[in-house]
Amino acid sequence: MNNAPQIIKASGKKETFQRSKLEHSLRRAGAKESIIAEIVAEIEEWLVEGVTTQKIYIKAFNLLKKRRKGYAARYSLKKALMELGPTGYPFEHFVGQIFEIQGFDTKVGQVVQGQCVQHEVDVIATENHTQYLVECKYYNTQDKHANVQVPLYIRSRVNDIEAIRCKLPEYNGYKFHGWIVTNTRFTTDALDYGKCSGLHLVSWDYPRGHSLKDMIDTYKMFPVTALTQLNKREKQQLMDKGIVLCRQLASNPKLLKPFGLSEIKSRLVLSEIDELCKD
Secondary structure, three states, rough: OOOOOOOEEOOOOEEOOOHHHHHHHHHHHHOOOOHHHHOOOOOHHHHHOOOOOHHHHHHHHHHHHHHOOOOOOOOOHHHHHHHHOOOOOHHHHHHHHHHHHOOOOEEEEEEEOOOOEEEEEEEEEEEEEEEEEEEEEEEOOOOOOOOOOOHHHHHHHHHHHHHHOOOHHHHHHOEEEEEEOOOOOOHHHHHHHHHHHHEEEOOOOOOOOOHHHHHHHHHOOHHHOOOOOOOHHHHHHHHOOOOOEHHHHHOOOHHHHHOOOOOOOOHHHHHHHHHHHOO
């Protein structure tokens, strides 16, 4: 569009509306090019100076939802991750499931002994004499990023755990690696320190090709909070029972029974999951 308006980001900063960014986000949601063209045209006609990116997101989400709920669920993925709250507990289970689907023996919320003190490790993933000690940093708003204090702290914890495990016979021949996974982003200093110190950092869009959103797409690890057929209370009830992934419901539909959903609504939920995960 000519003379594109200034829009306001979540940080409060202004930027010129870019059609290509909206197209890319719709394309990532799986929308066909014809649908993308329709939605972008409708949003460009609706746009006014000073509209927020949040309002643009809501508008695009509702337009997608009218066309295909699976598209809308994928489009809302970033927001859905932030709804894995209000504590970080569901996010820990979500990350644990990502490792488990890759064949790791995974344990969540473990208290382990270090050489100096005990540590609570969010996720421990083990495979072929390699063990990942994973810290999960969950934030419920996009403007909160993991700063350099996070990898500084985790590096010292991993060192303390590794120092004692290397001496234990049951870990003979094991290699240990520290990971940090966040649902938002790392600051530049955090990334620099993480790479320099040997930590593996994963955020919403880092590292390229193996970011959190890439792994979700690759392994179809969509959170239940992305579902449009469930309300907030129903999603929270599922998470309280440790059900954080759509694929858990797809593989065992009976998990929905204790939550009092009607037969019709249960079918709609399962149909949306099938639509979301089949592509």
